[in-house]
Amino acid sequence: MKKLLEQDAALIAPLYAKAPIEFVSGKGVKLRDTNGKEYLDFTSGISVNNLGHLHPAILKAVKKQQARFFHISNLYPNAPQIELAKKMLSLTKFGKEKGKAFFCNSGTEANEAAIKLARKYFAEKGEKRTEIISFINGFHGRTYGALSATGQEKLKSGFGPMLPGFIHVEWNDEKELKKAVSSKTAAIILEPIVAEGGILAPNKSFINLINSLSKKNKCLVIVDEIQVGLGRCGAISGAEKFGINADITTWAKSIGGGLPLGMVLMSEKIARSLKAGDHGTTFGGNPVACAAGLAVVETVSNKKFLANVEARSKQIKNGLEKLSKKYKWLGEIRGYGLLLGITTEKPVADLIKACRENGLLVLRAGTNVLRLLPPLIVSEREVALALKKLEDSCTHL
Numbered sequence: 001m002k003k004l005l006e007q008d009a010a011l012i013a014p015l016y017a018k019a020p021i022e023f024v025s026g027k028g029v030k031l032r033d034t035n036g037k038e039y040l041d042f043t044s045g046i047s048v049n050n051l052g053h054l055h056p057a058i059l060k061a062v063k064k065q066q067a068r069f070f071h072i073s074n075l076y077p078n079a080p081q082i083e084l085a086k087k088m089l090s091l092t093k094f095g096k097e098k099g100k101a102f103f104c105n106s107g108t109e110a111n112e113a114a115i116k117l118a119r120k121y122f123a124e125k126g127e128k129r130t131e132i133i134s135f136i137n138g139f140h141g142r143t144y145g146a147l148s149a150t151g152q153e154k155l156k157s158g159f160g161p162m163l164p165g166f167i168h169v170e171w172n173d174e175k176e177l178k179k180a181v182s183s184k185t186a187a188i189i190l191e192p193i194v195a196e197g198g199i200l201a202p203n204k205s206f207i208n209l210i211n212s213l214s215k216k217n218k219c220l221v222i223v224d225e226i227q228v229g230l231g232r233c234g235a236i237s238g239a240e241k242f243g244i245n246a247d248i249t250t251w252a253k254s255i256g257g258g259l260p261l262g263m264v265l266m267s268e269k270i271a272r273s274l275k276a277g278d279h280g281t282t283f284g285g286n287p288v289a290c291a292a293g294l295a296v297v298e299t300v301s302n303k304k305f306l307a308n309v310e311a312r313s314k315q316i317k318n319g320l321e322k323l324s325k326k327y328k329w330l331g332e333i334r335g336y337g338l339l340l341g342i343t344t345e346k347p348v349a350d351l352i353k354a355c356r357e358n359g360l361l362v363l364r365a366g367t368n369v370l371r372l373l374p375p376l377i378v379s380e381r382e383v384a385l386a387l388k389k390l391e392d393s394c395t396h397l
């Protein structure tokens, strides 16, 4: 065990703070380490393993595609890509609008593409609109376009200069947003719920304002569904759940079922401004990843499946309420579906460590929020067990 951590420290760039565990296998909501200790995985690989570990539908789809081929270039159509695009378009407003899909490999790449598409759309119309408005505490990725849109200064420190043309507005601040939107605005980019930044939901009037400002100023709205979408917030699309009129949506994380996959959905008018060669990526829409993706989307879009997300969400919220009454240092409960959190006055890192020692894997959001992201397949029994482990961890703090 120590050996692997030592090798990691010697060989891997020190860009992640790693916990001292080596996992050897996973099944459903559970992970097992080298000592045979079992953990309830309430991180889902940071919203990737929404169907848990080794879901049979993903395994079957990957096996079937692997027997055909792993990769063909985007110079030829590929069936798994088309099937996944068809399914995602049919589940969102873009299907009704003859919208189109673009595939890439990750969340940051999906947002990178979305920003480029927004600027290109106006360039093709002959309009000089390049400004992108995003929100403080929002997170959109680590490449330069997505990082420029990200509203967390600490992530940019030492990497400047950022790209020009990005304006950051306080989340839910209507006055500031009104001031920021102008005839130079190409797009407003937002997460339906600011996830990494602290699980901050939007006010209804804020969403109404985004919709009315974009309509009046004819700028685009890009919704980053990367963490919140595909059932995590209790619906397929966070944009549709919160009533955001999106022109472009970006998807990644859970859409590949554990394989690297990102996707952009766009309205027809945006697709019309593009031509071959404008943008692309070698692995985007890899057939194996898309086959896994189709298995994920078909499973998640079943109504019964989403009913479980809502039931487990209520169960966790009730449990957190009880805990916050018992431990005064626990505070506000945040989130929707199975993107849930609770604020804590004690250091989140200590609580995460105590949970890990008790066999429960959880995450941080913002500076003081304990974040729970269980796989969406989590059962009532597993939630009850996780709440018990969380309570035990609180007692020991």
Ligand SMILES: Cc1ncc(COP(=O)(O)O)c(C=O)c1O
Pocket: 046, 106, 107, 108, 109, 111, 139, 140, 141, 142, 191, 195, 196, 224, 225, 226, 227, 228, 252, 253
């Ligand atoms: C909302 C959101 N957007 C974008 C990203 C970046 O995705 P990736 O790490 O796949 O580049 C993340 C990752 O946490 C995210 O939560």
